[in-house]
Amino acid sequence: MTLTKPNKAPPVLIFWIIAGWVGFCLLPWYGIEDGFWSFEWLIDGYPFDDDYAPAAFLIAQGEKLWLAPLLIPLVLPLFALRCSKSDPAYARLLVLAGSIGFAWMIAQGFSIGIRGYNFEWMNAAFGPLDDRQFGMGYGAMLCASAYLFLLTQGIAARGAVNGDVFVVSAIGGVIAIVTAFVFFPIAKMLFAAFVTDDGAYSILVFFDKFFNDRIWGLGCLAGARCGAAWNSLFLAVLVGLITTLLGLAFALVVTRSGFRYKRVMRALTVLPIITPPFVIGLALILLFGLSGTITVYVSELFGVQPTRWLYGLPGVLIAQTLAFTPIAFLVLIGVVEGVSPSMEEAAQTLRANRWQTFRTVSLPLMRPGLANAFLLGFIESMADFGNPLVLGGNFDVLSTEIFFAIVGAQYDQGRAAVLAMVLLFFTLSAFYAQRAWLGKKSYTTVSGKGDAGVHPLMPKGLAVPVLTLALAWAAFTAVVYAMIMYGSVVELWGVNNSLTFKHYVTAFSVRFAEEGIRWTGAAWDSFWTTITIAAIAAPLTAAVGLVTAYLLTRQNFAGKNSFEFGTMLSFAIPGTVIGVSYILAFNVPPIEITGTGIILVVSFIFRNMPVGVRAGIASMSQIDKSLDESSLTLGANSWQTFRRVILPLLRPAILAALVYSFVRAMTAISAVIFLVSAEYDMATSYIIGRVENNDYGLAIAYSTTLIFVMLAAVGLLQLLVGRVQIGRRKHVEMKGAT
């Protein structure tokens, strides 16, 4: 424990005490209907108007008296200021204050809603309440955070995690937000699996919906159709394997070959990840569909009847492989670069040839990357929704089944919940299988010791097939994207092929009027909303993800496994389920954010955070712990160590997390479709509207524009974050390569 001078309260404590008082006495307690960001309340009756009053003013006027007990935990920590930090009373006071405050916040928030008491038994016990409250506003949120961090400081003072305030607060913070924005809505949604038609709970309903031929049928072995569960599983395993393989091939070509056009290749592999949904599917249909260019050409060449082979497993597999190979690549490139050349040089010095070195040293050290890449591919495929929708044919998968259980002709939330459970079971099993495979071995390669080596090139026998594979796939990707570009500049794709720019004009025209630029194009509204939301969500996602990864790899604390499980959970759940559960959970107090931009930002943060976590874990498990230890020994605290030692070494992971979350926020569709509102419409939901309306030209032109915007953004991020400097020499011929 750090020694502090007696009677000198730590600044963090003073900060949170002040924050608590400000939240209680100065800021409006409840959410403001005009939106979180409007500040009209300042001139419109504040601080006495009911809608805008801080809690202190409300109580003083004799209203919302259930908020009064919240004062006690604000007063208690004032006494702690007078104790020394090593005094047991200091810790006891803070823990007491924090837990009372936080618990009371939750209790009152859930029991009193917009229609008085939320629970029947409370009406029975206290009589009906003819008062009500809306969702939490600035004041309530600040107060809740203050209680939370008072509690964590108290726990730290009692000696948890070596009394490290930063680590305990970070754990507390992550647990609180993951509980609020992942567990709570999901639990609310999953309970639907047990609800009978008349609103009672019963386990029988669950069994009835669970043992269903449309989920578990094995008809495909006998020529009929299989259940959605088997289809999803089979597809996801295939996609996971193929994307990992292709991702590894690309990573090897980029880092360990003399191939000259790496830059082009790298850009090409990243293209699919920045492509809005549906576009790849449409391009594939135009190439390989019944009337597709290639289908027609081949059928005329060989005189065979064109078929609908694309619709079903083959089409979805191709589209998902196109879409998710870049994710595997992004995960693997960091790991392949991170493998220490010293070890490979040591192997070569011991007379291993290139092939032996690769097989026995490099490849095993890449295992965390391979496992993570497979896991991501598997989960992405399970949760993917756009591609099966366009190309699935009669091949039903869980994600689309869930979607149509909710928005289909038969609204069946229970069935959706059951399907979601099956899906969750698969993804979590994959997650645990991956951990078992990695085991407890060490994959550390970046240590504090001098490490100035050069990666050996791939062995010849490997280089040829890897390069061929990568090139063939890159060429295929290029063709698909050429088709997309072409589709945006023709009159009517597939029917009238005269060239035109009218789709771009419709979407993005501007007029220069006297008062400035007028954004007259149809797409501008959703375009700006999308950019803003993505730009806000990306850094927050990266921050939450990396802090979590740091806690998971570097700290030991009770309940770490369930903590990890919780942070991965949201990724394993398809967006559709997230979308509906967010509406169910956040349309009513205490957290009332539907119809705002916040709910979109929040859903993106928790949907995409796991990628930040995985990328962070993969990179951090390669960085030797002795680096942290030496920093700590030299007197830095854990925040300083995190900030000055680990963070700079994590640049590839930060970049991956930032890029991924920005791009996903711009291309996500399944959760978004439930969460967009009139004011906050997103590009993807707008594009789907156009596709439904046959405006393929406009949809593709918009998508193409988004692709270029994202390319620019990714480039910009790369410049901002910078490249990691591990202090290695470079191949002379690699000059200029990234």
Place this chain on the structure above:
Amino acid sequence: MNRKAAVFAGSLVVFAASASMAHADKLTLYCSAQEDWCQLMARSFEDATGIDVNMTRKSSGETFAQIRAESSNPKGDVWWGGTGDPHLQAAEEGLTAEYVSPMRDQLHDWAISQAESAGNRTIGIYSGALGYGYNSDLLAANNLPEPACWKDLLKPEYKGHVQMANPNSSGTAYTTLASMVQIFGEDEGFEFMKGLHANINQYTKSGSAPIKAAGRGENTIGIVFMHDAVKQAVSGFPVKVVAPCEGTGYEIGSMSIIDGARNIDEAKKFYDWALSPEAQNLALEVNAFQVPSNKSAETSESAPDMSQIKLIDYDFKKYGSSDERKRLLQKWDEDVSTLPQ
């Protein structure tokens, strides 16, 4: 953690700049028709009344799911457009409010009977007949005869050429199923569905997907609402529209006021306005080929001529109810969808 807070605060400022500060009369409109139609309705209503409209466009299934999820704290005011069944279901569950518009006497009988069967919680704004469309190029390329009746689709030469949506996921396909039951009687209707099943190449998820696939040349015959097929033809795709000779069912696109709407007065204003001939004539500007419910509103020349189509007396009350729907779908699931193709 403080640094994180600073980053967060910084992004709040960015966000604040993009937020609107408007505080006039407003209306939140959930729209389930095509995007450009929704936009046009919202903007025209703003022009006509000065009331700000916040419009969200989602399919009728999605909107119904949302209204249901929001029921304890409704955010929307009016739900305009989309096939009638979810509107009827919403009425059945009390999610929408009763309202009798003064415009009612100007409407066609089918629009009023839609309102009456839902206890005045919804009303018809347009209607469209069920039928099918085919890609004439593909039909010729495969040397197939031109179909004219429902029963034609059962002929073995159309095997692998017919597409319809899955009635479990699409209101259009459920209307098809219910129409067959009403045209042929329940037993023969299901025999028809079984025969059709043998010729189907794919049950799509969305209702209008079969005719879009036909337009792109990915499918030959698609069973859809005729106005969807007309739209494909007008867009330039080689699609021919068929009104089946045995007669056919139809949908009634509806409008409802959401129960507990925050802007109830504005919602009623929109409701009355949307039933006026001026508002319904807007459909012509966006290639919507449905038949408007106001008697004096105009119908597009390209639209299917309802007087030439043999419409059955579709029982919306019976076939729109949750129980009947559940029963028919279960029967279809068990007796039809499991057959080998």
